[in-house]
Amino acid sequence: LPSKLPNAGNTIFSVMSTLAAQHGAVNLGQGFPDFGADPVLLQAVTEAMAAGHNQYPPMPGVPALRQAIASKLLALYGQAYDPDTDITVTAGGTQGLATAFQACVGAGDEVIVIEPAYDSYDPAIRMAGGVPVGVPMTGDYRIDWDAVQAAITPRTRALVLNTPHNPSGRIATREDLLTLQALAEHHDLFVVSDEVYEHMVFDGATHHSVAAFPGLAARSFLVSSFGKTFHVTGWKVGFVAAPPALSAAFRRLHQYTVFTVHTPTQHALAAYLANPSPWQGLSAFYQAKRDAFRAALAATPLQLLPCEGTYFQTVDYSAISALPEAEFARVLTTEVGVAAIPLSVFYQRPQERQHVRFCFAKKPETLALAAERLAKLA
Numbered sequence: 352l353p354s355k356l357p358n359a360g361n362t363i364f365s366v367m368s369t370l371a372a373q374h375g376a377v378n379l380g381q382g383f384p385d386f387g388a389d390p391v392l393l394q395a396v397t398e399a400m401a402a403g404h405n406q407y408p409p410m411p412g413v414p415a416l417r418q419a420i421a422s423k424l425l426a427l428y429g430q431a432y433d434p435d436t437d438i439t440v441t442a443g444g445t446q447g448l449a450t451a452f453q454a455c456v457g458a459g460d461e462v463i464v465i466e467p468a469y470d471s472y473d474p475a476i477r478m479a480g481g482v483p484v485g486v487p488m489t490g491d492y493r494i495d496w497d498a499v500q501a502a503i504t505p506r507t508r509a510l511v512l513n514t515p516h517n518p519s520g521r522i523a524t525r526e527d528l529l530t531l532q533a534l535a536e537h538h539d540l541f542v543v544s545d546e547v548y549e550h551m552v553f554d555g556a557t558h559h560s561v562a563a564f565p566g567l568a569a570r571s572f573l574v575s576s577f578g579k580t581f582h583v584t585g586w587k588v589g590f591v592a593a594p595p596a597l598s599a600a601f602r603r604l605h606q607y608t609v610f611t612v613h614t615p616t617q618h619a620l621a622a623y624l625a626n627p628s629p630w631q632g633l634s635a636f637y638q639a640k641r642d643a644f645r646a647a648l649a650a651t652p653l654q655l656l657p658c659e660g661t662y663f664q665t666v667d668y669s670a671i672s673a674l675p676e677a678e679f680a681r682v683l684t685t686e687v688g689v690a691a692i693p694l695s696v697f698y699q700r701p702q703e704r705q706h707v708r709f710c711f712a713k714k715p716e717t718l719a720l721a722a723e724r725l726a727k728l729a
């Protein structure tokens with residue numbers, strides 16, 4: 352059959368989770384929690400169904416949920432998004448990203464993708480008819496703005512920002528956002544800002560959202576996901592916030608892509624978000640996991656790279672192996688019994704490094720078992 356993605360294989364997340372299951376490995380590859388969500392939130396879905404919220408909601412999403420999202424964005428980032436015109440509930444961050452690219456990218460338009468980059472950006476840009484232009488980060492996973500600037504051409508239409516950053520665990524600084532704002536204004540670029548880990552930043556750091564910078568908010572599709580924030584990755588509910596003209600373009604496509612998203616879940620999330628700051632405590636919760644995991648790995652030859660946010664810890668294994676990242680991740684899964692994600696899959700042209708990513712959104716006993724197995728590395 353004709354394909355928009357003739358070279359695409361299976362995503363690394365399916366590949367590594369399947370391999371982990373086959374070999375009884377502790378799955379620290381694909382990013383998802385192995386613990387449950389707040390029972391209050393789960394109960395709210397049942398209650399929403401029992402209350403009869405089982406038919407189509409309005410196309411952009413349940414009004415109370417859009418209002419709750421707008422209130423949060425105003426409280427945290429100081430930007431007023433109108434829930435009627437500026438916020439659309441999506442089938443997770445993935446659909447939000449894909450539809451945002453469809454909305455702002457035309458045939459042959461170039462989109463700057465800062466690499467390593469989450470694996471759905473490149474294919475989603477291609478499916479929109481665009482050309483992803485990979486721009487590697489610096490060696491310590493900071494955004495290389497000189498390289499970004501050098502990659503901008505008259506065909507550049509948009510740039511993808513991801514902060515907190517998957518897979519490096521870095522967070523963008525206020526200076527990064529100001530630089531991006533100046534570049535985007537100067538070159539008249541759209542920004543697709545993937546902030547699905549917005550509530551997971553460590554050591555007292557601040558998440559800098561495009562919403563907090565008026566010049567960026569005016570040209571950005573802000574994408575987030577409740578799956579990350581409330582430990583329910585399988586719910587696939589997220590949102591896109593963007594000014595009216597961008598949201599109108601987004602909704603024109605959204606209505607014929609999914610039309611709308613699972614109704615009872617939206618009601619449950621709206622009720623849950625009515626509690627005072629239900630995301631509060633999430634950073635501390637994951638920081639404790641990060642610290643426990645890092646402490647457990649300190650005795651191994653794996654070198655821990657900085658982790659400022661997300662629930663991913665990236666390590667350098669060059670002290671023990673010269674294998675390419677994909678091969679090392681495979682051996683780690685099949686022979687050591689711990690699945691990881693090779694960073695090479697997040698590049699158009701992989702870097703010559705020995706880095707893999709572990710997910711620490713796991714129960715203490717899961718992390719302890721993984722650390723026990725990794726301690727055998729020498």
Ligand code: PMP
Pocket residue numbers: 382442443444445446469513517545547575576577578579584587588589
């Ligand atoms: N962006 C990033 C950076 C992610 O890590 C993920 C997946 N966890 C997504 C987007 C997709 O989010 P969702 O599962 O809500 O589609």
Ligand code: GLN
Pocket residue numbers: 362364365380381382383517
């Ligand atoms: N975002 C998750 C990760 O980076 C996985 C999402 C998926 O399985 N597609 O691991």
